[in-house]
Amino acid sequence: MTRSAEAALLIATVVVAGMGVALVNFASGGGLDAQVALTLLVFSIAIGAIHMAVRRWAPHANPFIFPLAMFLTAIGFIEIYRLDSRLVSIQRWSLLVGAAASVALLYALRDDGVALLRRFRYLFLFAAVLLLLLPLLPSGWPLHGIEVNGSRLWVKLEIGNRYASFQPGEVAKVLLIVFLASYLAERHIAMAIVQRKLGRLSIPEPRQLGPVIIAAGASFVILVYQRDLGAALLLFTMFVGMTYLATSRMVYPLAGSVLGLAGGLAAYRFFDHVQVRFHSWLNPWDDFAGSGFQIIQGLFAIGSGSLTGAGLGSGRPDLIPAAETDFIFAAVAEELGFGGAVGIITAYALLAALGFGIALRAREVFLKILAAGLILVVTMQAILILAGILRLLPVTGITLPFMSYGGSSLVANILLLTLLARVSHEVRP
Amino acid sequence: MPALFLNLLKIIFLLLIYIFLWQVARSMRSHVSPNARRSNKTAREIAVVRSETLAGRRFSLEQPKVIGRSSDADIIIDDSYASEFHLRIGFQDGEVILNDLGSTNGTYLNGRRVSVPTAISSSDSIQIGKTIFEVR
Numbered sequence: 149m150t151r152s153a154e155a156a157l158l159i160a161t162v163v164v165a166g167m168g169v170a171l172v173n174f175a176s177g178g179g180l181d182a183q184v185a186l187t188l189l190v191f192s193i194a195i196g197a198i199h200m201a202v203r204r205w206a207p208h209a210n211p212f213i214f215p216l217a218m219f220l221t222a223i224g225f226i227e228i229y230r231l232d233s234r235l236v237s238i239q240r241w242s243l244l245v246g247a248a249a250s251v252a253l254l255y256a257l258r259d260d261g262v263a264l265l266r267r268f269r270y271l272f273l274f275a276a277v278l279l280l281l282l283p284l285l286p287s288g289w290p291l292h293g294i295e296v297n298g299s300r301l302w303v304k305l306e307i308g309n310r311y312a313s314f315q316p317g318e319v320a321k322v323l324l325i326v327f328l329a330s331y332l333a334e335r336h337i338a339m340a341i342v343q344r345k346l347g348r349l350s351i352p353e354p355r356q357l358g359p360v361i362i363a364a365g366a367s368f369v370i371l372v373y374q375r376d377l378g379a380a381l382l383l384f385t386m387f388v389g390m391t392y393l394a395t396s397r398m399v400y401p402l403a404g405s406v407l408g409l410a411g412g413l414a415a416y417r418f419f420d421h422v423q424v425r426f427h428s429w430l431n432p433w434d435d436f437a438g439s440g441f442q443i444i445q446g447l448f449a450i451g452s453g454s455l456t457g458a459g460l461g462s463g464r465p466d467l468i469p470a471a472e473t474d475f476i477f478a479a480v481a482e483e484l485g486f487g488g489a490v491g492i493i494t495a496y497a498l499l500a501a502l503g504f505g506i507a508l509r510a511r512e513v514f515l516k517i518l519a520a521g522l523i524l525v526v527t528m529q530a531i532l533i534l535a536g537i538l539r540l541l542p543v544t545g546i547t548l549p550f551m552s553y554g555g556s557s558l559v560a561n562i563l564l565l566t567l568l569a570r571v572s573h574e575v576r577p
Numbered sequence: 578m579p580a581l582f583l584n585l586l587k588i589i590f591l592l593l594i595y596i597f598l599w600q601v602a603r604s605m606r607s608h609v610s611p612n613a614r615r616s617n618k619t620a621r622e623i624a625v626v627r628s629e630t631l632a633g634r635r636f637s638l639e640q641p642k643v644i645g646r647s648s649d650a651d652i653i654i655d656d657s658y659a660s661e662f663h664l665r666i667g668f669q670d671g672e673v674i675l676n677d678l679g680s681t682n683g684t685y686l687n688g689r690r691v692s693v694p695t696a697i698s699s700s701d702s703i704q705i706g707k708t709i710f711e712v713r
């Protein structure tokens with residue numbers, strides 16, 4: 149019964165994607181062309197494959213995870229198509245790759261479930277650190293890092309004159325969640341109980357926390373070195389949040405806030421672009437044509453969207469810098485208005501409620517921490533970038549999960565929700 | 578394409594989005610609450626369903642009970658897979674809570690391993706090694 153509900157909702161997301169692309173065409177005088185057909189085809193294949201795999205290998209999985217994820221993917225896809233029809237063919241391939249990876253993951257976990265992943269946790273940690281280091285490979289090698297906008301977080305693989313580039317940090321994020329969940333699942337009792345006294349404060353025993361600190365520290369140093377401060381902030385929140393969830397000790401979020409504040413102040417002092425970001429957050433008009441340009445264009449776009457928006461294909465979201473990646477929410481808010489923007493935020497909120505619901509119902513520590521960690525990261529990532537666009541926080545250059553243009557991000561986030569779906573299959577009442 | 582028609586399509590598209598979200602929100606309610614499908618009959622006692630030494634015995638849950646192999650446990654079970662102090666059944670917020678005390682071989686509630694404090698209710702089954710209890 150729930151699986152057919154899932155099928156109906158998934159078909160609705162295919163319809164949303166196809167109709168959106170058609171509306172963009174109509175606005176520029178076009179009609180139902182090959183792009184609409186391709187959109188319907190690719191979404192049907194990707195969604196159909198995931199749905200069949202879930203039916204077969206995780207039949208009790210929560211039926212709303214993939215519909216919500218695919219809904220967000222569809223809305224993002226429409227806006228990417230509207231902004232740049234060349235990028236959209238890459239995004240189509242990314243969606244297909246993501247679906248294939250999701251099917252493969254569900255197949256790999258079919259018998260032993262996510263518990264299988266616990267066996268490989270140190271391998272995952274090692275792989276994650278290695279992936280984070282990849283962009284530092286010198287140029288000239290077949291596999292080398294490239295620098296984009298002052299941050300070195302891309303890797304380019306060149307063989308002859310063919311090449312592919314990707315952001316290894318996105319996959320590393322998922323691997324780190326799995327590592328942390330399995331480590332904490334084994335040690336959480338000792339970490340909560342074995343304490344060391346420091347004056348009147350009880351602090352956690354360093355030996356218990358050692359690997360967590362090393363893992364957090366290593367990924368942190370690498371990300372700061374590559375100047376990917378948004379991802380560093382996200383990982384930091386993830387480490388602190390998951391440790392707190394596993395131990396329910398207030399000392400972790402408190403120490404985390406202090407460390408985070410200190411780290412933020414240090415970053416402000418030593419990195420020019422952090423100072424720039426901070427100033428353009430508080431006083432964007434000081435340098436309208438320069439550092440404040442992106443944020444102001446984003447706000448203008450959202451404002452001009454009014455209640456129901458300019459209509460898909462009728463606004464000018466092309467005026468916002470990075471509209472197809474970080475600022476895609478501003479572009480959607482312009483063309484679908486306040487109504488569309490609230491719809492998107494609602495979808496993220498529903499996804500968060502589902503994820504934490506799964507974590508609450510889990511009766512096994514590993515499943516509980518894993519589910520909570522997975523959904524915590526997606527939610528935090530969405531909050532950080534949405535708040536940046538709405539000028540509630542300084543802009544951190546991270547993608548909006550599922551909606552932003554970018555293959556690595558889409559594939560990694562689909563894998564992340566596949567794990568969550570598998571966990572929900574295992575914790576069914 | 579006339580502007581009126583485009584506007585109409587835009588509104589239909591937004592409506593489609595909200596119908597979709599409404600359907601999801603409506604049907605996911607039961608999936609979000611932590612204990613949606615539990616029977617609400619309070620646990621009053623546990624009965625031993627399978628055991629070498631205790632079969633057929635019943636233990637009231639008016640006081641908290643610690644189950645284990647140790648002679649200091651409230652309910653002593655002679656099961657080589659059980660730990661000295663295997664699990665505790667206590668009360669919290671008017672619910673009966675099963676708490677595994679870090680046992681070596683684990684506690685299974687309705688066939689699933691539980692390692693976090695979990696509310697139990699009537700007709701649940703608790704398995705420790707080869708011993709099975711039923712909550713009544």
